[in-house]
Amino acid sequence: MSVQPLEFFGRVDKALIDEQLRKAVPFTQDRLRDGRFQAANELGNVEEWRNLAAQIRMHTIENLDSYLEQLTDNVVQNGGHVHFASTAEDAVAHVLRITKENNARSIIKSKSMVSEEIHLNKHLESEGLRVIESDLGEYIIQLAGETPSHLIAPAIHKTRAQVAELFSDVAGRPLSDETTELCQFAREELRREFLEADIGISGCNFAVAESGSVVLISNEGNARLTTTLPKVHIAIMGMERLVPTWEELDIVVSMLTRSATGQKISVYMTAMSGPRRPQDIDGPEEFHLIVLDNGRSDILGTAYQEVLKCIRCGACLNVCPVYRHIGGHAYGGVYSGPIGAVLTPLLEGYEEWKELPFASSLCGACTEVCPVKIPLHDLLIEHRKDEVERGHASWQEKLAFKGFGYLTTHSSLYDKAVRAGHMATGWLATDDVIEKGPGPLAGWTSVRDLPRPAKQSFREWWKKEKEGGTHGN
Amino acid sequence: MRVSLFITCLSDVFFPGVGQSVVEVLERHGAEVDFPQDQTCCGQPAYNSGYHKEARETAKHMVNVFAGSEYVVSPSGSCVAMLRHYYPELLRDEPDWAEKARDLAGKTYEFSEFLIRIMKVEQVDASLCANATYHHSCHMSRGLGIKEEPTSLLSQVKGLNMEELPYCQDCCGFGGTFATKMSTISEAMVDEKVKHIEATGANVLIGSDMGCLMNIGGRLRRTGKDIQVMHVAEVLARGGEK
Numbered sequence: 001m002s003v004q005p006l007e008f009f010g011r012v013d014k015a016l017i018d019e020q021l022r023k024a025v026p027f028t029q030d031r032l033r034d035g036r037f038q039a040a041n042e043l044g045n046v047e048e049w050r051n052l053a054a055q056i057r058m059h060t061i062e063n064l065d066s067y068l069e070q071l072t073d074n075v076v077q078n079g080g081h082v083h084f085a086s087t088a089e090d091a092v093a094h095v096l097r098i099t100k101e102n103n104a105r106s107i108i109k110s111k112s113m114v115s116e117e118i119h120l121n122k123h124l125e126s127e128g129l130r131v132i133e134s135d136l137g138e139y140i141i142q143l144a145g146e147t148p149s150h151l152i153a154p155a156i157h158k159t160r161a162q163v164a165e166l167f168s169d170v171a172g173r174p175l176s177d178e179t180t181e182l183c184q185f186a187r188e189e190l191r192r193e194f195l196e197a198d199i200g201i202s203g204c205n206f207a208v209a210e211s212g213s214v215v216l217i218s219n220e221g222n223a224r225l226t227t228t229l230p231k232v233h234i235a236i237m238g239m240e241r242l243v244p245t246w247e248e249l250d251i252v253v254s255m256l257t258r259s260a261t262g263q264k265i266s267v268y269m270t271a272m273s274g275p276r277r278p279q280d281i282d283g284p285e286e287f288h289l290i291v292l293d294n295g296r297s298d299i300l301g302t303a304y305q306e307v308l309k310c311i312r313c314g315a316c317l318n319v320c321p322v323y324r325h326i327g328g329h330a331y332g333g334v335y336s337g338p339i340g341a342v343l344t345p346l347l348e349g350y351e352e353w354k355e356l357p358f359a360s361s362l363c364g365a366c367t368e369v370c371p372v373k374i375p376l377h378d379l380l381i382e383h384r385k386d387e388v389e390r391g392h393a394s395w396q397e398k399l400a401f402k403g404f405g406y407l408t409t410h411s412s413l414y415d416k417a418v419r420a421g422h423m424a425t426g427w428l429a430t431d432d433v434i435e436k437g438p439g440p441l442a443g444w445t446s447v448r449d450l451p452r453p454a455k456q457s458f459r460e461w462w463k464k465e466k467e468g469g470t471h472g473n
Numbered sequence: 474m475r476v477s478l479f480i481t482c483l484s485d486v487f488f489p490g491v492g493q494s495v496v497e498v499l500e501r502h503g504a505e506v507d508f509p510q511d512q513t514c515c516g517q518p519a520y521n522s523g524y525h526k527e528a529r530e531t532a533k534h535m536v537n538v539f540a541g542s543e544y545v546v547s548p549s550g551s552c553v554a555m556l557r558h559y560y561p562e563l564l565r566d567e568p569d570w571a572e573k574a575r576d577l578a579g580k581t582y583e584f585s586e587f588l589i590r591i592m593k594v595e596q597v598d599a600s601l602c603a604n605a606t607y608h609h610s611c612h613m614s615r616g617l618g619i620k621e622e623p624t625s626l627l628s629q630v631k632g633l634n635m636e637e638l639p640y641c642q643d644c645c646g647f648g649g650t651f652a653t654k655m656s657t658i659s660e661a662m663v664d665e666k667v668k669h670i671e672a673t674g675a676n677v678l679i680g681s682d683m684g685c686l687m688n689i690g691g692r693l694r695r696t697g698k699d700i701q702v703m704h705v706a707e708v709l710a711r712g713g714e715k
Contacts, residue, residue, distance in 0.1 A: 009657075016657055321644045325661035359655060361648025361662070362521060363611035384523030393523070401519050405527030408519075409534045411511035421486050433694070443653030447660040448691030451487050458485045458492035462508045466496075 008332060008355040015330040021157045025327045028156045032318040035262020036369065043258070053255045054373035056248045057309035060240070064300070067209040067242055068291065074212025078274025080287035088118035091292050095120060095201070095234060096127060098288055102232050104129065104198035110216065110223040111135035112203025113312060114236045114292055116148060116334045117347075120201070132193045134222040136186055140166060149328030149336060151314035152260050157327045190222070200226035200284065204237035205311075206252060207289070210245045213273040214289065217256060217266045224270045233272070233284035239291050240308040252311055255371035259313040295347040303382050307342050309372040316366035316376055322359055331356060338366035338376045345383055354392050357383035400440070419460060421453030428452070474592070476504045477542035479535075479556075479581070481549045482514040483683045491683060494710035495548050495584055502594050511538045515555040521649050525563060532560045536573045544591065545581040548706050549682050550613020553583045558616065583613060585623040585681060585705055600631035600712035605703075606638040606675040608645065608666075608689065610682035623681050623705045630708055636673035640665070647688040663692045670700060678702045 006014060015021055040046040060067060072082045085091035099107070107129055109115065121142075124131045133142040137154040141147065143166045148154030155163070164177035167185050175181055205217045214235045216223040227233045243249045257263045276283035299308055317323045317337030328336030333344035333353065341356040357380045366376040387393065407414050428434045429452035437445040444450055456464075476499055484491045496506050516531030535556070539545050547553050560574040588594040607624055614620045627635055646652065646662025666689055670678055678693075678700055680686045690702035 012655075012657060016661060319642075321646070321662050321665075322655075322658055324643075325658060325665075358651070359658070361611075361644045361646060361651045361659070363644035363648065364615040365611070365642065365644070368615050381521060381523070384521070385525050386523075388523035388525075397522070401522065401524040401527050404514075404519055405524070405530055408513040408516060408527075408531040411513065411534075411538075414513045415510070418482075418486055435695075440653060443656040444691075447652070447656050447695070448663070448688060449694045450691060451687065453486045454489050456489060458480050458489035459508070459510065461489050461493060463510075466508070 008330075008359075011330040011332055012326050012359075015326040018157075018327075020159050020162060021327050022325070024157055024159045026324050028150075028153055029318050029324055032153070032261060032314070036259055036315055036318065037262075039258035039262040039264070042264075049251070049255060050371055050373050053251055053311075053371055054309060056243065056251055057311070057372045058306070060243060060248075061300070061305065061308045064240065067244055068239065070209040070244075071207050071212055071242055072291075074209070075274065075287075075289050076212075078212045078287075079277075080212070080274045080289055083288060083290045084293070085290055086293045088292070088294050091118045091236060091290050091294070092120060092123045094288075094290050095236075096123070098232065098234060098286075099124070099127070099129060099199060102198060102286070104232070106130040106193070106197050107132070107199045107201055108193055108197035108226050108230060109133050109138070110200070110202045110218065110226040111138050111154070112201070112236060113148070113151060113334065114203050114238050115201065117238075117294065118236075118292065120236075132190070132197070134190050134194065134220075134226055135218070136183065136220055136222075139186055139190065143167075143170065147329070147334065150317055151312050151335065151337070151339070153314070157329070194225045194229050197226075197230045199232045199234060200228075200230040201234045201236065202227050204235045204241055204289075205256065206249055207237055207242040208244075208246055208249055208271070209242055211273055213271045215249060215253070216270045216272075217253065217268070218270070219261075219263075219267040221268050224268055227270065227272055227284065228282050231284055232286040232288070233275070234288045234290060235272075236290045236292060239293050239296050241311075252372075256311050256313050259311075259315040259369065259371040299346055304342070304346055304379055306374050307339070307346065307379060309374055310339055310343070311372060312339075313371060315369045315371060319365040319369050320360075321363060321365065322361065326359075331359070338380070339374075342374075342376055342379045342383065350383075350387055350390065350392055354387055357381075357387065415459065418453075418457045421457065422455050425452050474504050475543040476506050476587075477539055477545050478506055478508050479512060479515075479539070479545050479547040479552065480508070481547055481552045481683070483687065484548055487687065488683050488704070491548050491704040491706055494704065494706040495546070497710045498584075498588070498706055499546065499592075501598070502588065502592050504592065507542075509538050509542070513538075515552040517552065517555045517559075518649055520555065520559060520563070528559075529563050532563050532574065533570060536560065536564075536570065536577050539577055539581075540573065542580065544587065545577065546584055546587045547581065548584045548704055549684070550583045550610050550617055550619060551682050551684055553581055553586075554612040554616035556581045583617060583619055583622075583681065585626055586617070586619050588626060589622045594626070597626055597629045597709050598712075599629075599709045600633075601677075601708050602632040603677040604634050604636060604673075604675045605677040605679050605708075606636045606670060606673040607641070608638060608670075608678060608680040608685055609641050610680060610685045611644050613681050614642070619681075623679075626705065626709060627679060631712070633708070636675050638673055639669045641669075645685045645689050647682075647685045649684065652688055659688075660692075663688055667692055667696065667698065671698065676700055679705055679708055681705050 140155040150156040275287040520528035564570040646659040
């Protein structure tokens with residue numbers, strides 16, 4: 001959610017002391033990351049695949065207007081309706097209008113991060129509508145009153161025991177923490193909801209421009225029920241989530257499932273091209289596609305443009321050592337992990353999100369696995385640069401780096417500073433170790449010891465031992 | 474073969490022994506080493522913190538300092554990545570400087586990379602009796618793609634038993650100013666790293682970046698763990714002919 005009760009460091013502290021989270025997140029992260037690693041090895045030439053997928057995504061982004069136009073024409077030709085939404089509010093308004101037109105009272109949803117982005121459930125519920133999430137992970141966090149903490153595994157932060165507790169409350173009887181029993185319970189609960197829902201709302205993994213189709217990738221079959229049982233189907237897509245033809249879809253879907261879970265292909269892949277035709281035995285009577293901009297077109301043509309290539313596989317979260325320890329909620333935005341740290345400040349500004357680009361050690365693990373080659377850690381540095389240039393840094397830091405700039409471009413002064421290091425730190429050190437540093441050093445010494453600058457710096461040693469000898473310069 | 478040593482600010486100030494070891498090993502294998510005294514820092518702290526104007530000036534200074542060098546060798550994968558990848562990027566809008574930056578990038582090598590790829594060192598002539606494990610620093614392994622070079626050199630050290638480090642691809646939590654700005658997250662990361670190091674049973678942790686080793690070593694000391702940290706160069710300098 002965009003309004004968080006705690007500021008960034010408060011959320012981080014809360015996560016770091018959450019023992020369940022600290023167990024659950026690394027456990028699933030390992031499983032997903034190993035899966036991706038094996039899938040990449042099986043492909044053999046994964047770099048070629050990444051290059052190809054990156055080219056496809058970049059080509060699509062660079063020609064977004066014409067592909068969106070082609071998509072729209074084809075959806076309409078198939079008998080569907082297309083609605084463009086410049087903002088989250090616009091998108092919500094479209095959904096509400098469609099629910100009113102259909103006198104809808106209950107809505108079943110399959111997993112959609114874009115619907116999280118526009119906080120759709122909150123708006124629907126405040127209009128008195130009943131909304132049920134049908135993806136198992138989403139169902140769990142809906143019961144817990146939480147938001148997803150991972151792009152593809154929304155309840156990654158929950159242990160089985162916690163899930164059993166939530167489900168037992170709904171069941172009104174104690175359930176064991178056996179996965180089979182819990183899944184069976186959710187299946188029974190959800191089946192009724194599917195049958196009663198007036199409208200099904202889904203996201204859109206990819207839209208195919210050449211045929212006006214919406215493609216959904218899932219492992220539970222809930223997306224298929226969501227989009228076929230209710231009379232009305234609304235799909236919401238981020239405006240960049242399309243491919244030109246089925247040929248490109250093949251490549252990007254292959255990369256999506258392999259990067260997300262290590263699967264060659266997901267259990268279900270559902271493609272819908274418009275509402276039910278006379279000869280169809282099932283399917284919705286009405287189909288609506290809502291295309292959401294919400295800040296995306298502002299990213300086009302900027303230094304951050306490559307972030308629009310993202311296919312939301314979550315691979316960057318699964319290798320991120322920061323995400324590993326703080327989980328998704330600490331980031332605070334709808335999108336977490338490295339992609340969230342890049343995307344959230346772009347969509348919602350630095351005011352509320354200025355810490356996110358710094359919540360990375362710049363280890364580059366994210367960039368290494370990204371199936372569409374988004375230079376994630378370099379984009380975090382780009383954000384840091386923009387924050388400094390727009391005045392979000394403290395005056396102390398600005399002063400310090402001004403000093404750094406001066407010192408590192410004035411050799412004789414730098415030389416003196418290096419030589420003075422040992423003497424200047426005498427008052428801080430015990431046995432040549434600094435255990436409690438002042439000012440900016442405090443962050444370092446709160447966690448670890450700092451060695452005292454050596455009595456004889458390397459340059460002093462060189463001058464003494466080597467200078468004037470055969471190797472001097 | 475003439476080699477200019479880029480010592481890096483951390484080794485210059487905190488770990489002069491690393492620099493001395495680099496000089497000794499390079500000379501042992503026949504290189505003629507010089508040390509341009511005007512060198513400062515690679516500028517990465519400023520670059521990674523978003524102060525690109527300052528980093529650009531530092532980059533120009535360093536480009537000038539090493540302009541006359543045949544090869545530049547440094548005991549840090551991270552600082553080499555800065556020179557190799559980010560200097561040309563930082564200076565791309567000033568064609569003359571960009572050209573000079575690319576020239577520097579093309580002749581700058583990380584220490585173990587230089588020994589293997591340029592000096593073609595086949596025998597290291599070093600010995601150290603220890604159980605050790607190796608930390609692959611991120612900028613070196615991911616940024617520069619250098620993974621095999623340090624471990625193949627270490628595998629030749631007499632008496633040295635190398636244990637595989639679990640989760641060796643994970644960052645230690647250093648990340649420059651990250652370690653101080655996000656100290657609690659960094660703490661969780663370095664604690665996991667320490668846990669994996671301990672699991673190997675090693676009494677020595679070897680690495681190629683003093684930033685990581687200062688972080689891990691500082692945490693080991695703070696938590697009372699008896700594990701020593703060493704740079705690859707310090708290991709290779711052991712037991713060689715003086």
